Amino acid sequence: MSTAFVIFGASGDLTARKLIPALYNNFRKKRLPETVHIIGFSRSKFSDEMFREKMKSAITAYDPDQYDNDVWKEFAQSLHYQTGDIEDIDHYHALAQRISQLENHPVNLLFYLATIPELYSKIIGRLHEASMTVESGQSGFRRIVIEKPFGKDLASAIALNNELHSVVSERQIYRIDHYLGKETVQNVLVLRFGNAIFEPIWNRNYIDHVQITVAESVGVEHRTGFYDQTGTLRDMFQNHLLQLLMLVAKETPVVFEAEALHNEKVKVLRAIREIPSEYSSRYTVRGQYEGYLSEAGVFPNSQTETYTAIQLYIDNWRWQGVPFYLRSGKQMKEKSSEITIQFRRPPTQIFDIAAGKTELFTNRLSICIQPDEGIHLCFVAKVPDQGLQTRPVDMDFHYRDSFGSHAIPEAYERLLLDALNGDASLFARSDVIELSWKIIDSIRSGWKSEFAPPLLRYQPGSWGPDAANILIGREGRWWIQDCKGHHSSV
Numbered sequence: 001m002s003t004a005f006v007i008f009g010a011s012g013d014l015t016a017r018k019l020i021p022a023l024y025n026n027f028r029k030k031r032l033p034e035t036v037h038i039i040g041f042s043r044s045k046f047s048d049e050m051f052r053e054k055m056k057s058a059i060t061a062y063d064p065d066q067y068d069n070d071v072w073k074e075f076a077q078s079l080h081y082q083t084g085d086i087e088d089i090d091h092y093h094a095l096a097q098r099i100s101q102l103e104n105h106p107v108n109l110l111f112y113l114a115t116i117p118e119l120y121s122k123i124i125g126r127l128h129e130a131s132m133t134v135e136s137g138q139s140g141f142r143r144i145v146i147e148k149p150f151g152k153d154l155a156s157a158i159a160l161n162n163e164l165h166s167v168v169s170e171r172q173i174y175r176i177d178h179y180l181g182k183e184t185v186q187n188v189l190v191l192r193f194g195n196a197i198f199e200p201i202w203n204r205n206y207i208d209h210v211q212i213t214v215a216e217s218v219g220v221e222h223r224t225g226f227y228d229q230t231g232t233l234r235d236m237f238q239n240h241l242l243q244l245l246m247l248v249a250k251e252t253p254v255v256f257e258a259e260a261l262h263n264e265k266v267k268v269l270r271a272i273r274e275i276p277s278e279y280s281s282r283y284t285v286r287g288q289y290e291g292y293l294s295e296a297g298v299f300p301n302s303q304t305e306t307y308t309a310i311q312l313y314i315d316n317w318r319w320q321g322v323p324f325y326l327r328s329g330k331q332m333k334e335k336s337s338e339i340t341i342q343f344r345r346p347p348t349q350i351f352d353i354a355a356g357k358t359e360l361f362t363n364r365l366s367i368c369i370q371p372d373e374g375i376h377l378c379f380v381a382k383v384p385d386q387g388l389q390t391r392p393v394d395m396d397f398h399y400r401d402s403f404g405s406h407a408i409p410e411a412y413e414r415l416l417l418d419a420l421n422g423d424a425s426l427f428a429r430s431d432v433i434e435l436s437w438k439i440i441d442s443i444r445s446g447w448k449s450e451f452a453p454p455l456l457r458y459q460p461g462s463w464g465p466d467a468a469n470i471l472i473g474r475e476g477r478w479w480i481q482d483c484k485g486h487h488s489s490v
Contacts, residue, residue: 010040
């Protein structure tokens with residue numbers, strides 16, 4: 001059975017930079033269905049040929065190393081364009097007719113909502129009115145892929161879920177978070193559950209604390225309008241950072257399939273200890289980089305945070321008492337996404353004491369998600385010919401060294417292929433979305449209370465407000481940066 005992949009918002013930046021290059025690379029690797037038609041839908045007036053030329057320019061601009069003219073010519077034949085107004089039901093009927101013209105027999109349909117979130121409900125409703133979402137034994141599958149943000153709080157996420165569920169079943173919905181498509185993020189599960197040496201010590205008996213950092217060196221750039229209404233907590237924590245936390249903290253699933261994986265994520269979210277409003281200043285930090293108020297489109301007295309740090313606890317048998325420190329910000333010193341597992345110190349450190357050391361060493365496992373993708377295990381070794389002097393050393397794994405410079409594909413390649421194949425393992429289920437928003441809403445409630453932490457200024461090119469160092473330093477800990485155990489401070 002052939003497949004039609006319909007992109008709403010096809011004239012936008014996401015389609016050109018991510019979606020079409022990902023579909024092209026899957027085609028180049030012979031992973032797409034044997035017969036597939038990719039149909040762009042947008043108000044811009046393009047012909048098929050104009051759309052193909054626009055997408056070709058995008059491929060050569062954003063992914064020139066993968067471009068092959070002969071492969072492109074073959075792939076381009078599957079690209080089509082339908083001019084349409086998202087609010088006009090007649091244009092959906094025209095889209096259905098266009099699909100019938102391309103394929104005069106039953107066809108699988110995958111709809112990708114690459115539009116602003118405000119249009120999601122309208123598109124879903126119109127697809128239903130045009131009878132394009134109903135599955136039957138003869139129709140093929142009907143699936144909807146939705147970009148983040150999925151709602152702006154718990155209430156809006158529940159409302160959007162209800163709208164979706166009134167039209168399609170949960171198994172037809174694919175809520176995308178491109179972080180879960182990254183090879184290094186998926187490798188967290190392989191590292192934990194595919195190696196016998198880690199899982200036995202992956203608990204409160206051996207781990208002192210966990211750090212998760214997603215730092216960006218750029219400012220808000222072209223996203224000012226969206227960002228000033230959203231902030232770091234809702235933009236990064238509700239999806240990216242909580243997803244990483246779930247991968248680190250979840251229990252071993254019985255089988256590696258979507259429902260089992262999601263079930264374990266739900267258990268983690270339910271076990272996260274709520275931060276009462278009166279403790280908001282103790283367990284959260286919020287900041288705004290100097291110069292943010294001068295960015296075009298930012299409100300003059302904006303209280304939007306561009307940096308957030310949080311200390312969380314997971315109240316279950318595995319993690320009771322182990323703090324999880326999460327931080328994310330813009331205009332920081334480096335672009336970096338990493339997870340650091342800090343192990344406990346040995347009960348006694350006879351070598352350090354004998355050498356006269358006062359700073360005691362602990363083992364550390366750093367999972368670098370980007371940009372230097374890899375894993376670093378830091379342990380102590382004796383310095384040759386120096387008595388009992390010891391020094392931390394690294395055992396390194398780098399993706400590019402082991403698998404080649406082009407080993408890591410764009411996250412959208414994997415995610416689009418999974419959606420086409422019906423594998424929802426790397427997508428978010430409705431209850432995961434709603435529980436994530438419940439946690440974020442609770443923190444935001446504290447920020448609106450009389451106990452709210454102050455909005456602190458920090459210098460661009462730093463690691464954020466000094467209060468973040470105080471947050472983690474109260475119990476003698478410090479932030480780790482660059483996947484090799486180096487300290488980072490403001």
